[in-house]
Amino acid sequence: MNVERLERVRRDDTLVRGSSYLDVIETHPDWLGAPFVEEAEYLRDTNEQAWRWEYLGEITGTGGAVFDNVREARLSDSRIRTFQRIRNGVDWGWFPDPWRFVRCAWEPDARRLLVFEEHSANKMMPADTGKIVVDSLTFPDEAGGEAYFHDQMVWCDDTPDSKVQMNVWRRELGLRVHAARKARMRRLSYEWLAGLREIVIDSERCPLTFSEFTLKEFEKDKEGNWIDEIPDGNDHSIDAVRYAMLDDVLRG
Structure with a gap:
């Protein structure tokens, strides 16, 4: 999926848009429910990189990146x-x-x-x-x-x-x-x-x-x-x- 996203970004006929639960927890918290939000925020506090990967969809790598700089x-x-x-x-x-x-x-x-x-x-x-x-x-x-x-x-x-x-x-x-x-x-x-x-x-x-x-x-x-x-x-x-x-x- 990371490779697909990077390839799609380069295409003129494709719009790549990012979204996450952060877009709706203020206006529509009922869409996800309190347990989901609590679990996400717990991971955010304990392992921010894993949170960014799992809940924000960012390309953070799998821990084996050659270039982390x-x-x-x-x-x-x-x-x-x-x-x-x-x-x-x-x-x-x-x-x-x-x-x-x-x-x-x-x-x-x-x-x-x-x-x-x-x-x-x-x-x-x-x-x-x-x-x-x-x-x-x-x-x-x-x-x-x-x-x-x-x-x-x-x-x-x-x-x-x-x-x-x-x-x-x-x-x-x-x-x-x-x-x-x-x-x-x-x-x-x-x-x-x-x-x-x-x-x-x-x-x-x-x-x-x-x-x-x-x-x-x-x-x-x-x-x-x-x-x-x-x-x-x-x-x-x-x-x-x-x-x-x-x-x-x-x-x-």
């Missing part, structure tokens, strides 16, 4: 223009795995990562995905100003076929694209991201990224107990962010 926030254009340390990452894909491009800002003093832009595609050639990146990096420095191309570094997945795609980007589009030094860095980069003070994601600008970071959980064993393994899958934005931040991971 994710915070949802709206990032305005004016605030994005103030970001100083921009990081760009790409996870190559074709189909069914998508190609994903993510932009984020790094605030080392606050140990805060802010994800403010994403692009995703399937079955798209390198020249076309490169054009998406060029358009993304073409913007004005101030409101009402003239847009121009910003020559920012783009870090990407280092796979055998990515070398061909990177060459197209460099030769035909003039993009500064480099392979991330990801060898044996998956677990370390996950732990580094999970150890940040907060990962701020604009869920309107980056719904796919917000969904992946929010729903990523550790694996369970046959008895249903959490184990210290992070499963692959549904992690294209996470990988793009990891590649964008690997130099900072290695330095930090």
